[in-house]
Amino acid sequence: xxxxxxxxxxxxxxxxxxxxxxxxxxxxxxxxxxxxxxxxxxxxxxxxxxxxxxxxxxxxxxxxxxxxxxxxxxxxxxxxxxxxxxxxxxxxxxxxxxxxxxxxxxxxxxxxxxxxxxxxxxxxxxxxxxxxxxxxxxx
Amino acid sequence: xxxxxxxxxxxxxxxxxxxxxxxxxxxxxxxxxxxxxxxxxxxxxxxxxxxxxxxxxxxxxxxxxxxxxxxxxxxxxxxxxxxxxxxxxxxxxxxxxxxxxxxxxxxxxxxxxxxxxxxxxxxxxxxxxxxxxxxxxxxxxxxxxxxxxxxxxxxxxxxxxxxxxxxxxxxxxxxxxxxxxxxxxxxxxxxxxxxxxxxxxxxxxxxxxxxxxxxxxxxxxxxxxxxxxxxxxxxxxxxxxxxxxxxxxxxxxxxxxxxxxxxxxxxxxxxxxxxxxxxxxxxxxxxxxxxxxxxxxxxxxxxxxxxxxxxxxxxxxx
Ligand SMILES: Nc1nc2c(ncn2[C@@H]2O[C@H](COP(=O)(O)OP(=O)(O)OP(=O)(O)O)[C@@H](O)[C@H]2O)c(=O)[nH]1
Ligand SMILES: [Mg+2]
Numbered sequence: 001x002x003x004x005x006x007x008x009x010x011x012x013x014x015x016x017x018x019x020x021x022x023x024x025x026x027x028x029x030x031x032x033x034x035x036x037x038x039x040x041x042x043x044x045x046x047x048x049x050x051x052x053x054x055x056x057x058x059x060x061x062x063x064x065x066x067x068x069x070x071x072x073x074x075x076x077x078x079x080x081x082x083x084x085x086x087x088x089x090x091x092x093x094x095x096x097x098x099x100x101x102x103x104x105x106x107x108x109x110x111x112x113x114x115x116x117x118x119x120x121x122x123x124x125x126x127x128x129x130x131x132x133x134x135x136x137x138x139x
Numbered sequence: 140x141x142x143x144x145x146x147x148x149x150x151x152x153x154x155x156x157x158x159x160x161x162x163x164x165x166x167x168x169x170x171x172x173x174x175x176x177x178x179x180x181x182x183x184x185x186x187x188x189x190x191x192x193x194x195x196x197x198x199x200x201x202x203x204x205x206x207x208x209x210x211x212x213x214x215x216x217x218x219x220x221x222x223x224x225x226x227x228x229x230x231x232x233x234x235x236x237x238x239x240x241x242x243x244x245x246x247x248x249x250x251x252x253x254x255x256x257x258x259x260x261x262x263x264x265x266x267x268x269x270x271x272x273x274x275x276x277x278x279x280x281x282x283x284x285x286x287x288x289x290x291x292x293x294x295x296x297x298x299x300x301x302x303x304x305x306x307x308x309x310x311x312x313x314x315x316x317x318x319x320x321x322x323x324x325x326x327x328x329x330x331x332x333x334x335x336x337x338x339x340x341x342x343x344x345x346x347x348x349x350x351x352x353x354x355x356x357x358x359x360x361x362x363x364x365x366x367x368x369x370x371x372x373x374x375x376x377x378x379x380x381x382x383x384x385x386x387x388x389x390x391x392x393x394x395x396x397x398x399x400x401x402x403x404x405x406x407x408x409x410x411x412x413x414x415x416x417x418x419x420x421x422x423x424x425x426x427x428x429x430x431x432x433x434x435x436x437x438x439x440x441x442x443x444x445x446x447x448x449x450x451x452x453x454x455x456x457x
Contacts, residue, residue, distance in 0.1 A: 003163055004226075011265045023353065025229055026229065028227065029222060029225065030225050030226060030227060031227060032225050032227045033227050034221075034227060034228045035228065035230065035273035036231075036233060036249050036253045037229065037230070037231050037233070037234065038233045038234060038237065039233070041203045042237070045241070046242075048236065049240050050233060050240060050247075052151055052155055052248055053151065053246055053248055053249065054154055054155070054161045054230075054247075054249060055155040055156055055158065056169055079334060083150075083152050084152055112171070113422075136156070137141050137142065138141060138142045138143055138160070138171065139141055139143045139174075
């Protein structure tokens with residue numbers, strides 16, 4: 001059976017709109033992904049934990065609050081601590097070019113800025129995720 | 140360390156990966172299941188079904204918190220539908236279970252139904268085993284919640300709760316959907332809303348009959364109707380008490396054992412059936428020129444009945 005792409009969508013922080021992320025969630029579903037949406041006001045700890053339990057291929061994080069330089073690295077570190085660095089962390093938000101560069105250097109995946117269309121993210125995941133999956137020794 | 144060793148050391152990353160492995164029925168997943176099988180059988184399974192939006196996830200969240208506060212470990216499987224058009228799914232049950240992410244020893248897994256129609260996914264049963272083997276004391280299974288067809292849950296759970304709400308319409312609808320037959324405990328959620336007491340009355344009067352009927356077999360489960368307000372954490376203690384009573388009831392009366400036996404039996408049968416199906420499909424592909432036979436049938440030179448019979452004989456399947 002073809003393995004489904006599983007993505008967790010999260011919106012950390014206190015800003016209270018989830019319309020945008022819901023639109024993305026629907027687009028991902030329509031692309032054949034299994035999308036886990038966990039709701040608003042997620043802490044980095046909650047996001048990393050949920051991603052592990054759901055064994056997602058990727059976490060898509062939407063950060064509009066300006067706190068991207070803390071939130072992305074914190075989640076990345078939590079994933080590493082929990083031995084789940086195989087999970088791709090990507091995202092979107094109002095993020096200046098130079099910050100994007102810094103974050104990508106740290107190991108964050110692609111970051112989409114408001115002009116981007118969801119199909120770009122879908123293409124990106126379809127290409128990136130199979131590359132990152134690896135066979136593991138089970139027994 | 141291998142993934143299996145990590146699983147045995149209770150590493151949640153390993154648990155999660157094995158669930159995926161089983162869910163996808165990846166190569167040799169049966170070997171993994173047969174390996175963990177001796178570690179299973181300890182978990183108690185609670186099924187949570189009912190119409191969409193009735194509060195199943197919210198209630199699951201509250202029950203899990205209660206269990207966790209009593210130092211019991213909990214596994215949750217929340218099933219949501221896969222879109223038949225795109226194969227994708229939006230799994231949103233975790234939204235109502237946010238408080239659990241900081242609670243120790245609770246593991247939540249969302250599953251897409253992936254074309255399965257009985258309210259659970261095709262491999263939910265196996266995922267239950269994985270959580271059981273991992274050492275979860277209680278496993279709560281939330282079904283898709285489309286009412287009419289969520290009947291798989293009974294076969295896989297020890298206690299089944301059906302969640303109603305005042306606005307889920309009349310109890311008559313529920314009866315038609317077969318929900319009355321599968322519930323061990325009836326939950327009227329959103330009791331803060333108008334119509335709750337009416338619904339409770341309706342359910343109770345229907346259940347009077349059922350309660351009496353069962354009495355005549357010497358089994359007297361009371362089929363309780365419990366009024367709760369999941370969002371306000373009201374009624375959860377009583378609900379929990381009833382679940383424990385039901386657990387004791389089925390254990391004391393040999394029902395638990397009977398259920399497990401039936402599960403094992405149907406599991407073995409299913410595995411055999413699946414394997415036979417696979418073997419047959421392989422054979423059909425290999426040695427049966429079905430396109431050609433279709434032409435023959437259309438041309439009036441053959442018919443589906445003799446053709447299939449001939450195939451089975453030639454393939455030595457009968
Ligand atoms: N007023 C009121 N609302 C409630 C109560 N319990 C749950 N809700 C609300 O009902 C809505 C649906 O709750 P869920 O727990 O998601 O219901 P569900 O049955 O899991 O829904 P699906 O999984 O989509 O079928 C949410 O907005 C809850 O906040 C309650 O006791 N009273
Ligand atoms: Mg739900």
